[in-house]
Amino acid sequence: MTATGAARPAAVPKDSWRQLNWRRIWIVARSDIRQLLEDKGFWMPMVFLGAIFFLIIPTILLLTITKIGDVQVVSQMSQTLKILPAAAQSQIKGTSDQGRTAYALAVFLLAPVAIVVPLTISTAIGASTIVGERERGTGEFLAHSPAHEREIYLGKLIASLLPGYATTIAGFGVYSLIVNLFVGPEVGGWFFPTSQWWVLMLWVVPPFLALTLSIVLRLSARVKSTAAAQQAAGLVTLPMIGIAYSQSTGALFGAGSAGLWLGVGAWVVAIFGLSRGMRAVSRSRLLGVADGV
Amino acid sequence: MSTTLPPPPDDGAPPVVSLQGVWRRFGQVDALAGLDLEVPSNKITVLLGPNGAGKTTAIRMITGALDAHAGVVRTFGLDPSVHGEEVRTRCGVVSAKPALYDRLDGFANLAYAAELYGLGRGDGIDQRIRSAAARFGIEHALDQRVGGFSTGMKTRLALARSILHEPDLLLFDEPTSGLDPESSHAVLEMIREMTAEGRTVVMCTHLLLEAEGLADKVVVMEDGKDLVSGTPTELTRRFWPGTVVLVGAQNPESMSIAGNIPGVRKVEPDSNPSRLRLHLDGDHRIPEVIIALVASGVRLTRAEPLEPTLEDLYFAVRTKKPIAADGGRQLTPIGDDAPVTDRHRQVAALTGWPVAEGVNR
Numbered sequence: 103m104t105a106t107g108a109a110r111p112a113a114v115p116k117d118s119w120r121q122l123n124w125r126r127i128w129i130v131a132r133s134d135i136r137q138l139l140e141d142k143g144f145w146m147p148m149v150f151l152g153a154i155f156f157l158i159i160p161t162i163l164l165l166t167i168t169k170i171g172d173v174q175v176v177s178q179m180s181q182t183l184k185i186l187p188a189a190a191q192s193q194i195k196g197t198s199d200q201g202r203t204a205y206a207l208a209v210f211l212l213a214p215v216a217i218v219v220p221l222t223i224s225t226a227i228g229a230s231t232i233v234g235e236r237e238r239g240t241g242e243f244l245a246h247s248p249a250h251e252r253e254i255y256l257g258k259l260i261a262s263l264l265p266g267y268a269t270t271i272a273g274f275g276v277y278s279l280i281v282n283l284f285v286g287p288e289v290g291g292w293f294f295p296t297s298q299w300w301v302l303m304l305w306v307v308p309p310f311l312a313l314t315l316s317i318v319l320r321l322s323a324r325v326k327s328t329a330a331a332q333q334a335a336g337l338v339t340l341p342m343i344g345i346a347y348s349q350s351t352g353a354l355f356g357a358g359s360a361g362l363w364l365g366v367g368a369w370v371v372a373i374f375g376l377s378r379g380m381r382a383v384s385r386s387r388l389l390g391v392a393d394g395v
Numbered sequence: 396m397s398t399t400l401p402p403p404p405d406d407g408a409p410p411v412v413s414l415q416g417v418w419r420r421f422g423q424v425d426a427l428a429g430l431d432l433e434v435p436s437n438k439i440t441v442l443l444g445p446n447g448a449g450k451t452t453a454i455r456m457i458t459g460a461l462d463a464h465a466g467v468v469r470t471f472g473l474d475p476s477v478h479g480e481e482v483r484t485r486c487g488v489v490s491a492k493p494a495l496y497d498r499l500d501g502f503a504n505l506a507y508a509a510e511l512y513g514l515g516r517g518d519g520i521d522q523r524i525r526s527a528a529a530r531f532g533i534e535h536a537l538d539q540r541v542g543g544f545s546t547g548m549k550t551r552l553a554l555a556r557s558i559l560h561e562p563d564l565l566l567f568d569e570p571t572s573g574l575d576p577e578s579s580h581a582v583l584e585m586i587r588e589m590t591a592e593g594r595t596v597v598m599c600t601h602l603l604l605e606a607e608g609l610a611d612k613v614v615v616m617e618d619g620k621d622l623v624s625g626t627p628t629e630l631t632r633r634f635w636p637g638t639v640v641l642v643g644a645q646n647p648e649s650m651s652i653a654g655n656i657p658g659v660r661k662v663e664p665d666s667n668p669s670r671l672r673l674h675l676d677g678d679h680r681i682p683e684v685i686i687a688l689v690a691s692g693v694r695l696t697r698a699e700p701l702e703p704t705l706e707d708l709y710f711a712v713r714t715k716k717p718i719a720a721d722g723g724r725q726l727t728p729i730g731d732d733a734p735v736t737d738r739h740r741q742v743a744a745l746t747g748w749p750v751a752e753g754v755n756r
Binding site: 126129130133136137140141238239240241242243245246247248249250385386389391 | 421455458460461479480481483484486488490492493494495496497498499503507508511512513540566
């Protein structure tokens with residue numbers, strides 16, 4: 103307790119991943135997530151967004167096709183499936199036009215929602231996470247705390263990633279239920295998720311999310327205000343959504359291993375992005391006194 | 396750069412904080428421009444200065460939240476830029492803005508800090524949080540969202556947070572900012588209590604009344620530099636113009652003879668027309684002067700030696716007001732035999748105020 107000014111044994115500077123205090127990283131993440139959950143203004147739109155993409159739109163589309171659809175329209179849609187790659191066409195199940203159309207819609211065409219939802223939610227959180235600390239003045243608390251800058255960065259990254267991903271996983275569960283309920287009877291039973299969807303959800307989406315957030319958090323550390331961070335994050339996220347959309351759809355259409363290889367590529371790029379992004383958080387940026395901030 | 400006065404009696408302990416010639420630049424502005432600072436152990440050191448003097452930056456240097464561009468920073472004998480985690484674990488900071496999470500309740504704010512500083516979780520920590528809050532009279536609001544707190548409540552919670560991990564060094568940056576006088580008084584009392592427990596305190600303020608009676612050591616800062624530093628007594632001895640006695644009489648005209656009494660160097664009118672300010676050679680002259688006045692038929696109603704407040708000293712140093720015994724705009728060492736020293740020349744260089752080289756030296 104008593105301050106004597108005497109030097110204690112020298113501490114080792116923290117300069118590698120191995121020396122990071124993962125417990126502290128989780129503490130930062132948990133506190134941020136708790137603040138998000140305390141804010142109804144945040145999680146209500148998040149739930150609404152998930153409901154639109156995973157519940158409302160699929161329900162309307164699949165219900166329309168399988169139960170009350172115009173036979174001629176469904177037949178036309180079934181014809182258009184012939185433009186899909188042969189590998190994809192061979193995977194489409196169902197004996198009737200309705201069944202094949204509903205299957206293709208559920209398995210291939212709605213896949214990108216799995217990308218759009220987490221990217222949208224996580225980007226919204228990530229954009230304000232560091233600049234928000236600065237604006238609220240709490241960056242001062244973190245800057246004077248024992249937490250290393252990298253620990254703060256990773257904590258913030260996890261806190262931004264988890265809500266979006268958790269919403270997507272929960273939405274994915276709801277979506278699977280709807281697909282099986284409406285399309286399952288048309289193709290001989292419950293079939294969803296398919297193996298490609300498992301790969302997409304567990305292997306492809308996380309690195310795309312991490313990569314996008316690594317960029318968004320860098321922006322959040324550098325800009326002057328939350329509003330500026332949101333604007334800049336939007337510019338970054340749109341092309342990322344486009345890339346993720348096209349790549350994930352392509353992976354689903356492609357051969358069985360396409361998704362796996364896409365995931366490998368995404369992880370490599372994501373890890374590079376994360377390692378670069380970690381340098382973006384500095385104490386001077388948390389305090390708002392860094393040059394250019 | 397410093398005009399540090401002779402240090403207080405050495406109690407054997409090395410300084411908790413030592414800054415030597417520290418520079419820190421933000422863009423084109425030097426926030427610190429060669430700051431020298433030593434913080435003695437178990438004492439309250441007050442950094443006094445106007446906004447922009449570099450007080451907050453100095454605190455950030457001490458914890459390693461910012462690195463120095465030049466100079467040497469040592470806290471607990473360690474370099475915070477290298478041993479930041481260890482230094483910061485031993486420091487408790489209350490910033491000018493309480494830096495609390497508005498969306499969390501008071502308890503969650505303290506629990507977050509407890510975990511971040513390595514205290515962990517559990518019943519023992521919960522109890523520690525409640526007792527820290529109780530100490531600052533904020534335990535009743537722990538289950539309320541901080542966003543609904545008043546400024547005073549936030550400051551109390553920030554103070555409670557700062558001592559949770561029982562730090563050796565407490566750094567308070569304008570802790571009474573935005574508080575009403577009653578709350579300010581309570582906060583200052585709490586700060587005073589902390590040194591009684593063996594902690595070292597550094598407090599920044601631009602409010603002189605806060606430092607009055609609280610500071611064991613005062614460092615007057617301006618433009619990123621330490622203008623002068625020392626104990627209040629030392630500063631008084633150095634910068635206050637000798638002995639000044641306020642005298643009042645039933646018949647003020649009768650005091651006109653005061654200027655002729657041996658030992659009276661100067662007679663000044665007071666704002667009250669029935670009183671005069673007598674500048675004497677020293678404290679030892681007071682009885683003689685009083686006796687002489689009475690003997691001359693002056694019916695005294697008041698004879699009060701004037702002690703300078705910290706405010707007097709602060710403005711004497713900072714705003715280049717006359718501090719010389721003769722009332723001139725010069726630095727004049729006090730005492731007949733006192734020489735002009737390098738310190739006088741250093742202060743003169745900083746203030747642009749000439750040293751009275753040719754007056755009595």
